[in-house]
Amino acid sequence: MQDWKLNRALFASIASAPTLWLVLFFIVPLGLVWLYSFGTNVGLTEIDISGTFANYARALEPLYLGIFLKSVWIAGLTTVICLVVGFPVALAIVFATPKWRPWLLLGIMLPFWTNLLIRTYALMAVLRTEGFANQTIGWMWDKWSGLMTFAGLQPLGDFTPLPLLYNNFAVVLGLVYVHLPFMVLPLYAALDRLDKSLIEASLDLGAGHVRTLLSIVAPLAAPGIISGIIITFVPALGAYLTPDLLGGTDSQMIANVIERQFKRANDWPFGAALSFLLMYATFIAIAFQAMKSRQAERRQ
């Protein structure tokens, strides 16, 4: 590490481009949004930065607060499902043979690299009323029904397609579908770093697999688990596309409300206030992670 004063010209030539770009195209735009969140609409396009807190006050009205809490709830549920589903997968990759491991990793990574919109669209096609999920369930329903008739029982009656799309279920499913790799990869990294002989030592001392998982693996992989949780929770909380395409009228999340303020309702100050509330929530989550993982590291 070199002190910048030792070679000011070199430092300036390296540092100026990224710093300028970041300030001009990131800090300034965000600053504008922040200023607008204290503004009021005057006229159609004019916004007066009046320093009012009215936008924030409005954001805390039950309607918007409800959507906000619902977003947190949906993102939380998504995270928990991803953790439960992803943990065994990460474990399986860690203990796979060297021949299989890269393929399993690739298997998890590839959807992650695939366009989000296409993945969401693919899920739509599967979940539609006349989509494959319903087709398969309907086919099984018919078979089962036939079997029951065969066994001399009352048949099940006609199959009514399940409403799998345009509801909260579809949103959570879609978020899990999209974010599962986000959870698996940090979990994998954390478990891979874990000294396998610690697990063996625990088994050797008489602990079963579940006990070992709870008292050895989980505490030691805690930083990875926490970062997996945050890495899943943060984008899920701010998700726009999934609730927009898969959700119904009652499954709007906070990002959809923000989008509406800017694109349709044309109430920029209110949208700006909502944006910053979402950002604050994100920062709180990240600060929480930093704190927890520092704690976990100190304990080791």
Place this chain on the structure above:
Amino acid sequence: MATAPKQPIISIQNVTKRFGAVAAVDNISLDIMPGEFFVLLGPSGCGKTTLLRMIAGFEVPTEGRIVIDGQDMAHVSPNKRPVNMVFQSYAVFPHMTVTENVGYGLRIARVPSSEIKSRVEEALALVKLDGFGGRRPDQLSGGQRQRVALARSLVMRPKVLLLDEPLSALDAKLRAAMQFELADLQEQVGITFVTVTHDQDEALSMAGRIAVINKGLVAQLSTPSDLYEFPANRFVADFIGSVNLFDGRLTVDEPDRAIVDCPEIGRIYLNHGVTGPHDANVHVALRPEKIAMIPEAKGKPTAPECPEGDNIAHGQIRGMSYLGDITIYEVKLDSGRVIRVSRPNLSRYDQEDFTWEDKVWLSWHGSSPVVLQS
């Protein structure tokens, strides 16, 4: 009741472990007796660690049986086996204090907490870590971490304690001290120790019996001194200590003497029979410290307990390395073969100080050479 023959605590019966096509352990059978300090010695990759891990239950034999204390271990998982292991990396749980580490197994066994407390203290005292209970592993040195691992296993009062390369992570000084300490500890607690190591010094100094493993097979199983003085084959002779090996022909083989003709060093006389096939090609092992060396000027010597002219060789010093307590010389024989000779430095100013290019006579006792058939 007639005294039954002592039953082995561990009986390894025709155990084979294959990884793909490679047999890491190839049909090994051996018995380990209660109270023994048993060492599995071999170069890295010879299968010794795999064997140890099969005893602990972390690997499953492809074929064969492992019986511990009379019970077949085939379907017994590691957490149910009456053995405990000290891992090469020690595997001390980094998120627990020393006390929590040592008490872990007892807590799982649901031992009452008052008893846990006293047994943990007892175990820590045994490994001389009294007063360290509140420390975290990152506040301990490598040697102390190893003691924690030892205490953590000993506190379980296992029938057998398995140690995987217990000293490899320690520095040389500490390793030497720990060798004695481990041997003492084993005597004190009376538990059977099974240790894996690639370090022959470690094995020789600690073991009651040693199994030398090579390429998945037991090359020799005997006491440390027998292993050194009576190696069964070239691998063992070469692996344990330093040795000069010669190819030769067994020309005389009688109950009280044997002669091997070696083109490189001449006639080698042994003051005992070797019961080998007559006139067969054999190998002779001669350890460097068993060869006496005098300056050429002193005249041709006679080797003790040998007919005149046998066990004598002439050569020139081509290299030497001074190691403090001994000096190792590389002597080029008249045949062109270079052999090693070591001499203790008995005084600070050696009268027979040898140096490069000196011409010398070498001789050795009739009981020193070992004839090997493989």
Place this chain on the structure above:
Amino acid sequence: MSLFKPRVPLAPLEYTKRLWMRAWVGLVLFFLYAPLLTLIAFSFNDSRRGNVVWRGFTFDYYEKALNNESLMIAMGNSLTIALISTIVSVVIGALAAVMLWRFRFPGKTATEGAMALPIVVPEICMGVAMLVFFAKIGFPTDLPWPFSLGAIIIAHITFCFPFVTMVVRSRLTSFNREEEEAAKDLGATEWQAFRDVLLPHMKPGLVAGALLAFTLSLDDFVITFFTSGPNTITFPVKVYSMVRFSVTPEVNAASALLIALTVILTTIALKVQSRMGGTPQGH
């Protein structure tokens, strides 16, 4: 229980050989891939609507997709944006990485935090910020192509380059400073040492960062949605407008093409990584 006990007992850590574990992983992979594979399969289905029933193999929809001018323009826009954003992002990102790795300067922690910010800020907030920003400065909307894509490209660079910085920086930590000192000891100037020693070491990081930036740019919908105008439609934005209300085989075909592109890019990335970033230089 005993019914499912395997005949050859498993070693305790062979989790992957356990039946329930395999079933679990299999189900997860099925969950991840089934929708994509159905989408690809039915892009070949010779059926106009409700592509649920297989009606025979056809390339028709690929032809239609490739002849759909607005879709192809959107695709061209997307690729142009991704290409330019990637090049600029790699340069800026690498500079930022070298700056943070090499120098000690006042406000370094704050700079580090700010550089990581675009990664963590919710996409929607960033999209909104870009919309507000370009409206405020009055970014001209009537520029000729490709300058009309300027706003989108600027936005993309802003969220891509911190990822490049992250990747390159982690690569730099494995650099042995003595190599650079050795080069200077042998007479190299600052620039020569950088070009001959540091740059080759950074290369795998730069390639990985570039591929990441390219994918992120190609993938982005939300931020682009807020910065694109009627004449600057990208592929995701176009697909979005097409799929909002219906599922058509044409979109299937276009999507399948993009999936194929992703697979190809990933394969290249893996090949490149195993050739350069892998073991030999990894120490």
